Each structure stands twice: as structure tokens, then as C-alpha cells.
Amino acid sequence: MAGALEIALVVEDALSLALMEKTLAHTGRRYVVARTLVERGVGNMRKSVGKYLGASRVLPHVVLVDLDQSACAVQLRQQWGVANLPDSMLFRVAVREAEAWVLADRLGFAEFAGIPPGKVSSAPESLPDPKQELVNLVRRSRNKRLAAEIVPALGSAVPIGPLYNERLCSFVRAHWCVDAAMAAAPSLARTVGRLQTFLK
Amino acid sequence: MLITKLKLQNWRNFKKIEVDLRERVFVIGPNASGKSNLLDVLRFLRDIAKPTGGGLQRAVEKRGGMTKVRCLLARRDPEVFIEVELADRIDTPPLWRYGLAFRSEGKGKQRVVVSREQVQDLRSNTVLLDRPNHPEDRADPERLTETSLEQVNANKDFRDIAQFFAGLTYLHLVPQLLKHAELGATSLLEGDPFGQSFLERIAKTSERTRNSRLKKIEAALQACVPNMRNLKFSRDEATGTPHLEALYEHWRPDAGWQREDQFSDGTLRLLGIMWSLLDGDSLLLLEEPELSLNESIVRQIPPLLWQMQRQAKHRRQVFVTTHSEALLEHSSVDPRDVLRLVPSAEGTCVAPATAQELELVAAGYNVAEAMVRKPQRHQMTQLSIF
Numbered sequence: 001m002a003g004a005l006e007i008a009l010v011v012e013d014a015l016s017l018a019l020m021e022k023t024l025a026h027t028g029r030r031y032v033v034a035r036t037l038v039e040r041g042v043g044n045m046r047k048s049v050g051k052y053l054g055a056s057r058v059l060p061h062v063v064l065v066d067l068d069q070s071a072c073a074v075q076l077r078q079q080w081g082v083a084n085l086p087d088s089m090l091f092r093v094a095v096r097e098a099e100a101w102v103l104a105d106r107l108g109f110a111e112f113a114g115i116p117p118g119k120v121s122s123a124p125e126s127l128p129d130p131k132q133e134l135v136n137l138v139r140r141s142r143n144k145r146l147a148a149e150i151v152p153a154l155g156s157a158v159p160i161g162p163l164y165n166e167r168l169c170s171f172v173r174a175h176w177c178v179d180a181a182m183a184a185a186p187s188l189a190r191t192v193g194r195l196q197t198f199l200k
Numbered sequence: 201m202l203i204t205k206l207k208l209q210n211w212r213n214f215k216k217i218e219v220d221l222r223e224r225v226f227v228i229g230p231n232a233s234g235k236s237n238l239l240d241v242l243r244f245l246r247d248i249a250k251p252t253g254g255g256l257q258r259a260v261e262k263r264g265g266m267t268k269v270r271c272l273l274a275r276r277d278p279e280v281f282i283e284v285e286l287a288d289r290i291d292t293p294p295l296w297r298y299g300l301a302f303r304s305e306g307k308g309k310q311r312v313v314v315s316r317e318q319v320q321d322l323r324s325n326t327v328l329l330d331r332p333n334h335p336e337d338r339a340d341p342e343r344l345t346e347t348s349l350e351q352v353n354a355n356k357d358f359r360d361i362a363q364f365f366a367g368l369t370y371l372h373l374v375p376q377l378l379k380h381a382e383l384g385a386t387s388l389l390e391g392d393p394f395g396q397s398f399l400e401r402i403a404k405t406s407e408r409t410r411n412s413r414l415k416k417i418e419a420a421l422q423a424c425v426p427n428m429r430n431l432k433f434s435r436d437e438a439t440g441t442p443h444l445e446a447l448y449e450h451w452r453p454d455a456g457w458q459r460e461d462q463f464s465d466g467t468l469r470l471l472g473i474m475w476s477l478l479d480g481d482s483l484l485l486l487e488e489p490e491l492s493l494n495e496s497i498v499r500q501i502p503p504l505l506w507q508m509q510r511q512a513k514h515r516r517q518v519f520v521t522t523h524s525e526a527l528l529e530h531s532s533v534d535p536r537d538v539l540r541l542v543p544s545a546e547g548t549c550v551a552p553a554t555a556q557e558l559e560l561v562a563a564g565y566n567v568a569e570a571m572v573r574k575p576q577r578h579q580m581t582q583l584s585i586f
Contacts, residue, residue: 034556037569051564058559 004030005199010037010052010063012045014165016098018172020064023188026178027195034059042066049080056089060199063090064191066097073187090198095187099130102168103137104185105177112171114143125185131159201364202517203242203483204294205285209301210274212237215547222537223290224505226528227521228572229541234548235521238541239485241282242368242519244269246391248300248350249365253390255350256302260312266304273547279303279315285322286361294322298361300347313344319358328357367482371395373472375465375492395472399460402433402475403442416511417474418446420504424497425467444471465492474508481514490524502530528568535561538571 009024011017017038024031039045045065052061070076073093077083082091094101103109103124110117115137127133138150149163182189207218213234227235240263247259263269270280283299301316319329329348337343348354355362373395381396392398402410410433418431430447446463448456460468469492476484490498501520509515522528528538535553542551553561553571560570 035569055560055563055565058563059556 004032005060006032006034007060007062008035008037008052008055009033010039010045010061012039012042012064012066012098014038015102015168015172016064016066016094018169019098019101019176020062022172022176023178023192024062024195027192029196031195042068046080049082053082053086053089056086060088061090062092062195062198064092064094064098067093067095067187068097087199090194092191092194093187094191095125095185096127097130099134100124100127101181101185101188102172102176103127103130103134104181104183104188106180106184108175108177108180109137109171112175113138114141114146122184125187135160135164201286201288201295201360201482202290203284204287204290205283206241207281207283207299208241209279209281210271210277211241211280211282212269212271213543213548214238215271215273217548217550219539219550220536221517221539222534223509223515223517224502224533224537225517225519225539226533226537227519227539227541228523228528229548230543231523233541233543235541236487238539239370239487239519239521242365242483242485243370243391245282245284245349245365246368246370248347249362251366254366256312256314256347257345260302266310266312271547281316286364296320296358296361297322298349298358300349311345313341314347315344317347317349319348319361321358329354364482367480368485369476369480369482370485370487371472371476372487373398373469375463375468378468379461398472398475399442399444401479402444403435405479413475413478416478416508417471420474420507421467421470423500423504424470424493425464428467466494466497469493470497470504474504477505477508477516477518478512480516482516483519484516485519487521488523489520490522490527495524495526498524498526499529501527502533506532525568525572528572529566531566533567535567535571538567540571 009017009020011020017036021033024033039048042065045063049063052063055061065076067073067076070079073095076093077091085091101124103120106117106120106122110120119137119140121127121133124130124133135151138147141147146167148161149167150161152158152161178188178192182192202223203221205218205220208214209216214237227238229235244259244263247262248254248256260266260269266280270278279301280303281299281301283297285294286296286298287294297318297320299316299318300314302312303315305311305313314331317329317331318327320327331337331348332344349362349365352359370391370393372393377394377396378398392401405413414431414433418428421428421431427449428446429449432445434443434445435441436443444460444463445457448458450456463471469489473486473489489501505518505520509518520527535558538553540551540553541548557570561567
């Protein structure tokens with residue numbers, strides 16, 4: 001395949017995976033995800049970052065992590081020891097969380113969640129806890145079934161409902177609009193930009 | 201001895217495969233890809249070769265006849281063909297090659313007949329047996345309903361092979377059958393695949409061997425069940441029934457004695473696996489050893505197997521079927537140890553590690569990451585029924 005670029009895609013969870021697949025497709029380049037590593041948690045990723053560096057010599061690696069509570073992406077890269085990377089590895093940070101990218105497509109998300117678009121933040125990357133915000137938005141949804149699937153039960157210690165990942169992943173795959181999201185999420189826009197020039 | 205090469209044609213869901221094998225073989229693949237069928241071919245060889253109640257006719261009949269054994273995809277070629285190469289040790293040249301092809305008689309009683317059976321001594325490169333080109337076979341076609349492997353008169357020159365096959369053990373220990381003897385008392389299966397008579401097997405061992413093995417097992421179990429001590433064998437004073445006992449640490453010194461029916465399912469499975477590794481001298485087939493075990497213990501299975509293989513008197517080759525990525529995460533698992541089954545329209549194939557996968561393992565990926573986790577196209581959404 002001319003122009004096809006085989007990569008390994010490393011993400012924290014299923015939602016990040018869906019977002020990255022969609023984003024890769026949006027770049028217009030022929031990315032082929034030869035393998036995916038869904039690491040189940042940021043701790044596992046941080047432990048393995050040296051492994052990705054080594055393995056990127058064999059197969060280029062694209063890594064997406066959530067910024068979470070770190071101050072900024074530069075600081076996080078330094079903490080992880082990935083300030084200077086080989087050309088074959090791309091390390092991207094979603095500002096605060098992947099959920100911010102989901103919310104960044106305001107119209108799409110509002111329609112999916114059954115809420116008025118005005119309720120969705122126009123600057124999701126400035127939200128301190130986008131996941132909580134997303135759950136709270138869906139809590140007020142007209143679609144009670146969706147709310148029951150995404151919002152945790154009252155008194156639950158976990159932040160998400162039973163079908164949180166499944167529902168959001170299928171939304172991202174079917175309806176999430178990368179262009180709209182890029183306009184509201186600068187870290188996504190930068191990621192798309194870097195993916196367009198990665199190893200070119 | 202161990203099997204270093206296995207060739208199959210038309211066996212169940214394998215139309216044609218040829219694989220190299222090492223001391224540990226991890227058979228992986230999705231559900232219904234044929235993991236158990238692959239182990240079954242080895243059990244089939246045992247069923248032919250075993251000294252009591254063995255034989256080709258019986259082995260095929262037990263599996264429901266030729267139609268069940270033969271690959272559904274076999275269109276023109278009606279034969280089932282099995283070939284193995286045996287070596288004394290890993291990475292040494294093979295000593296023996298045994299090949300067996302059989303088919304349905306095609307008339308009359310539709311018995312199973314041997315269409316080819318060959319034994320080669322690879323050291324001297326001589327053919328010890330070549331059927332049906334044998335004058336006696338031509339004189340008496342009835343002979344073709346039996347393999348030479350199953351007959352002491354005929355297998356004199358290659359009895360090692362027959363004994364190796366006959367000594368094979370398959371273990372899929374079901375703890376509930378051990379704990380609730382009343383469940384399976386009436387129908388003990390041949391070869392005891394589900395470990396029902398595990399305790400009797402222990403009881404039959406001489407006391408010295410038994411104690412030494414239990415000691416080794418207890419030491420190895422420390423990592424998994426840290427509060428268990430003094431694993432020992434005992435007999436019920438009233439009935440003479442054999443039991444395993446262990447002391448669980450407790451502040452009252454004699455309070456914690458427990459019998460096997462109080463052991464956890466996971467502990468019992470581990471005990472069964474480790475005893476079997478120390479027990480025989482032929483191949484050991486383990487079906488999903490990860491069942492009822494905590495993931496952190498599953499991660500310890502590969503080193504545990506290795507340790508037991510090393511401590512045993514005869515180093516048994518081990519085949520393990522598994523669905524557990526944790527089991528393959530151990531950094532000592534070699535890509536060459538893995539048989540990855542991939543179902544296709546033309547039967548199940550074996551996909552060896554690709555060059556890229558080998559390089560990724562060399563760069564620090566473990567076998568689970570390099571060989572198991574493929575980009576599964578939205579597996580989750582496919583499975584979802586919502």
C-alpha cells in the first residue's frame with residue numbers, strides 16, 4: 001500500500017481508542033493500526049513508556065494520555081521522561097481528559113445526550129473534571145434510558161454508569177465530528193496537526 | 201522424550217497443519233478455534249497405544265466415529281493423517297518419526313482401516329515399519345483394522361514410542377468433582393481427565409516419593425497460598441479414604457487443619473497441576489490452568505511450570521491451552537512456545553510469530569502484547585447485544 005503508515009496505538013481506555021481511531025481517519029493519511037494497546041489506566045502506561053520507546057524502532061508508536069491533574073503537558077512529558085522523543089514516537093496529551101474531546105463536538109454531543117446545546121461548555125478543555133461534567137450533563141437528559149446507562153447509581157463509589165464506555169464509544173464512532181471538536185479543543189487540533197506530519 | 205514436530209491432515213477442524221513444538225507449548229486462539237481438538241489428537245494417540253483397552257477402533261469409536269474425527273472440509277481426500285517427530289531432548293535431532301493415516305473402510309461394516317502407518321528411526325535413517333506395503337498386510341486385509349502401535353508383537357522395535365504415547369496425561373481438574381465425591385462416583389472416566397481419582401493416585405505413590413513431592417509442591421505453593429503450611433497426606437482412620445491436609449496459619453496452633461474439600465478451588469487445581477508435573481514421564485496436557493485463579497497467580501504459572509519441570513525426575517513436555525493474557529505476560533514466555541490458532545474458511549491454521557512480532561518482543565513487549573492483542577475491529581460493540 002503506497003503511503004500507508006503502520007503504527008501501534010497506545011491508549012488508556014476504550015474511549016480514547018475510539019477517539020484516536022476517528023482522529024487518525026480524519027487526517028486523510030493512510031494510517032494502519034497494526035496493533036492497539038489499551039492499557040487500562042495511566043499507571044500501566046507510565047510504567048511501560050520505556051517499552052514504547054524501544055518498540056517504536058520496530059513499529060512507530062502513537063501514544064495518547066490524559067493530562068488529568070498535571071499542570072500542563074510540558075510538565076507531564078518531563079515527569080514521564082519523554083521530553084525528547086525519537087521521530088518514530090508521537091506522544092500526545094489530551095487536555096484534562098479524553099472526555100473533553102467528546103464534549104468539544106457540542107452539537108453532536110447535545111443531540112446524542114438529549115440536552116440543549118447551550119448546556120455544553122464551549123471550552124471543554126478548561127473544565128477541571130470533564131468526565132464528571134459529561135456525566136452530569138447526561139443526568140439531566142430527556143432520554144432516561146441513556147441516563148441510566150451512563151450515570152452511576154445513586155450512592156455509587158464509581159464515577160460512571162454500567163454502559164458508559166459502550167455508549168460513548170458508539171457515539172464517537174458513529175456521530176462524533178472531528179472538525180467541530182477541533183474548533184473547541186486545541187489539544188485535539190494540535191494532535192491532528194502532528195498526525196498529519198508524523199514521519200513525513 | 202518430547203514431541204518436536206506435529207503434522208495433521210483432516211483432523212477435526214484442522215485441514216492441514218505442521219508445527220514445531222518445544223518443552224512448553226501454549227495453545228492460544230479464540231473460542232471454537234480448535235485448542236481442545238489439538239490436544240485431542242495427542243489423547244487419540246494415547247488411546248491407541250495404551251496397554252489396556254487401547255486400539256484404533258476403540259479410539260475412533262469413543263470420539264463418535266470417523267465422521268466426527270475427520271475434518272468437515274476434507275472433500276477429495278478421505279484420509280485422516282497424523283505424524284509426529286520425537287526427540288530425547290529439546291534442540292537435539294529427532295529420534296523417531298511416527299506417521300498414521302486411516303480412513304473408513306468404504307463398505308460393509310464401515311470399520312476404520314489403516315491406510316498408511318510408518319515408523320522411521322531417524323538416527324540410522326531406517327524405516328522400521330511401512331504399512332500397508334507389508335506382505336502380511338496384503339495377505340490378510342483384516343490386519344489393517346489395527347495399528348502396529350497397539351500390538352506388542354508388532355511394536356517391538358519401536359516400543360519407546362508406544363510407551364511414550366501411552367504415558368500421556370490429560371488434566372482438566374474440576375475441583376467440585378473432588379470435593380463432592382458423590383457426584384462422579386458411578387462414572388469414573390478412563391484416564392481420569394477431571395482429576396476425580398487424584399487422591400487415589402497420590403495414595404498409590406510410595407511414601408517416600410509422595411512426601412518428597414508434597415514438599416516440593418508446598419514450597420512452590422508458598423508464592424500463591426502464603427498462609428498454607430505442612431501439606432501432607434493422610435488416611436481417614438475409620439474408612440481408609442485418602443485425604444490431603446494442610447495447616448492454615450491461625451493463632452490457635454492446631455485449629456487450622458483443613459482437608460482437600462475445604463481447600464479453595466484454585467488451590468486444588470494448582471495442586472493437581474503440580475502433582476502431575478512431578479508424576480509421569482510423558483506429555484502432560486493442561487486445559488485452561490488459569491480457571492478459578494487470581495490473575496496475579498496466573499501470572500506466576502509459567503515460572504511455576506518451569507520450576508516443576510526442572511524438579512521432576514522426568515522432565516515432562518507440557519501443553520497448555522489458555523484464554524488468559526495474564527498467563528502469557530510473563531517475560532520468560534518465548535514466542536516459539538506459542539501455538540496461535542487462527543480459524544479460517546479453510547479450517548484452522550497455526551499462525552507463527554511474524555518478524556515484526558519477534559522484533560517487538562525483542563524490544564520489550566511481552567508475548568501477550570505482541571501476539572495476542574490484535575486490532576480487533578470493535579470487538580466490544582460486536583459482542584454487545586444492546
